[in-house]
Amino acid sequence: xxKASPIILALDVAEHExxxxxxxxxxxxxxGYKLNWPAILGSGKQIISDIKKLNKPVIADLKLADxxxxxxxxxQQVFAQGADYIIxxxxxxxxxxxxxxxxxxxxxxxxxxxxxxxxIQPLTEQFCxxxxxxxxxxxxxxxxxxxxxxxxxxxxxxxxxILSPGVGAQGGTASETIQAGADxxxxxxxxxxxxxxxxxxxxxxxxx
Amino acid sequence: xxKASPIILALDVAEHExxxxxxxxxxxxxxGYKLNWPAILGSGKQIISDIKKLNKPVIADLKLADxxxxxxxxxQQVFAQGADYIIxxxxxxxxxxxxxxxxxxxxxxxxxxxxxxxxIQPLTEQFCxxxxxxxxxxxxxxxxxxxxxxxxxxxxxxxxxILSPGVGAQGGTASETIQAGADxxxxxxxxxxxxxxxxxxxxxxxxx
Numbered sequence: 001x002x003k004a005s006p007i008i009l010a011l012d013v014a015e016h017e018x019x020x021x022x023x024x025x026x027x028x029x030x031x032g033y034k035l036n037w038p039a040i041l042g043s044g045k046q047i048i049s050d051i052k053k054l055n056k057p058v059i060a061d062l063k064l065a066d067x068x069x070x071x072x073x074x075x076q077q078v079f080a081q082g083a084d085y086i087i088x089x090x091x092x093x094x095x096x097x098x099x100x101x102x103x104x105x106x107x108x109x110x111x112x113x114x115x116x117x118x119x120i121q122p123l124t125e126q127f128c129x130x131x132x133x134x135x136x137x138x139x140x141x142x143x144x145x146x147x148x149x150x151x152x153x154x155x156x157x158x159x160x161x162i163l164s165p166g167v168g169a170q171g172g173t174a175s176e177t178i179q180a181g182a183d184x185x186x187x188x189x190x191x192x193x194x195x196x197x198x199x200x201x202x203x204x205x206x207x208x
Numbered sequence: 209x210x211k212a213s214p215i216i217l218a219l220d221v222a223e224h225e226x227x228x229x230x231x232x233x234x235x236x237x238x239x240g241y242k243l244n245w246p247a248i249l250g251s252g253k254q255i256i257s258d259i260k261k262l263n264k265p266v267i268a269d270l271k272l273a274d275x276x277x278x279x280x281x282x283x284q285q286v287f288a289q290g291a292d293y294i295i296x297x298x299x300x301x302x303x304x305x306x307x308x309x310x311x312x313x314x315x316x317x318x319x320x321x322x323x324x325x326x327x328i329q330p331l332t333e334q335f336c337x338x339x340x341x342x343x344x345x346x347x348x349x350x351x352x353x354x355x356x357x358x359x360x361x362x363x364x365x366x367x368x369x370i371l372s373p374g375v376g377a378q379g380g381t382a383s384e385t386i387q388a389g390a391d392x393x394x395x396x397x398x399x400x401x402x403x404x405x406x407x408x409x410x411x412x413x414x415x416x
Contacts, residue, residue: 038281065273065297067321073246091299093323113275115301
C-alpha cells in the first residue's frame with residue numbers, strides 16, 4: 001500500500017469473535033474503526049479496548065442525544081475503554097457537548113436516510129456553523145450526495161475532518177466522496193457483510 | 209399504598225450490584241424502571257433482563273438517533289432482553305421508527321437542558337403531531353415547566369402517555385407535573401443518589 005487508507009470500518013457486528021476477526025483481517029486496509037451500539041450491546045463496552053489493541057483510531061459512534069449529565073456518565077465509561085473520538089447529534093444544542101474536549105468530538109451534520117429530510121437537512125448549515133465554532137475534530141456527512149459534501153466542506157471550513165458514511169450498501173461511491181472533500185469514508189456492510197472482508201476493503205481502496 | 213405509583217425510576221447506575229439493590233428496594237414505590245446507556249454500559253445489556261425480573265415495566269431509554277438499519281440492530285438486542293418500551297429522538301424523522309410497533313415506542317418531544325432551546329423546543333409541536341400520527345405509546349416532556357406539559361397534552365391528545373423527567377435534581381415538582389397532565393414522572397438522582405432510596409421514593413410519592 002502506497003498511501004494511508006481513508007477507510008473507517010463501521011463494525012456493526014454483535015458477535016464478539018466475528019467482530020474481532022473481521023477487524024484484524026482488514027487492519028492493513030483501514031484508517032481506523034467505528035463502533036456503534038450494535039457491537040457494544042453485543043460484546044459489552046470491552047469491545048472498544050479489544051479493537052483499540054489493533055493500534056488504530058477507534059471512534060465510538062454513540063449518536064449522543066441526551067442531557068449533559070447523562071453524556072458525562074456515558075462518555076466516561078467509553079473513553080476509559082480507550083475510544084479516541086465520540087460521535088454526537090448536534091440537535092441537542094452545543095451546551096451538553098461542552099463537557100468534551102472538542103478535539104475528541106464528531107458531530108453528525110447531515111444524515112442520508114429518508115427521514116432526514118424532515119428535520120435534519122434544513123438545519124445542516126446551522127449544525128456546520130456550530131461544529132466550526134466549537135472547533136470539533138470532525139463532522140459526519142453522507143456520501144450519498146457528493147454535492148452536499150462539497151457544500152458542507154465550505155460550511156465547516158478546511159480544518160474540520162469530514163467523515164462520510166453511505167458508501168456501498170447505501171449507494172455512495174468512495175472516489176466521488178473523497179473528490180467532493182471528504183477526508184475519511186465510513187464503510188460497513190460492504191466490508192463486514194461479505195465472504196472476504198479483507199478482499200472487499202482492498203477493492204474499495206483500489207477504487208479510490 | 210392506596211393507588212398505583214406514577215414514578216419511573218431512572219436507574220442511571222453503572223455498578224451492577226448497586227443498581228439491582230436500588231431497584232429492589234424501591235419496587236413497591238415505583239410504576240417501573242428506565243434504563244439508559246450508563247447502566248447498560250456499566251452492567252451489559254443483561255441489566256435489562258435482571259431488572260425485568262422485578263415484574264415491572266422496563267423502558268430502554270436509548271435516545272435512538274440513527275438510521276433504520278442501525279435502530280433495528282440495536283432494538284433487536286434490547287427487546288430480546290425483555291424491554292417493554294424503547295425511547296427515540298424524533299428529529300431523525302418518522303421513517304427510521306417505522307420498524308417498531310408504535311405501542312412499544314416513546315418519543316422525546318421536548319428536553320429541559322439549556323441546549324434544548326437551540327433546535328428542539330421550536331420543533332416540539334411538530335414532534336407532538338408526529339407522535340400522535342404514529343400512534344406511539346408515549347412521549348417524554350420535561351417536568352421543569354408545567355405550562356409546557358399542559359400545552360404538550362393538548363398537542364399529543366388524550367391517548368398518549370406523557371412521561372416527565374426533571375423532577376428533583378433538575379428542579380421540577382412531581383405534583384405540579386401530574387396536575388399539568390403528565391401520566392408518569394421520571395425520577396433519577398433524587399432517588400438513587402440518596403442514602404435511602406426507598407425512603408426518598410416514598411417521600412416523593414406522598415407529596416403527589
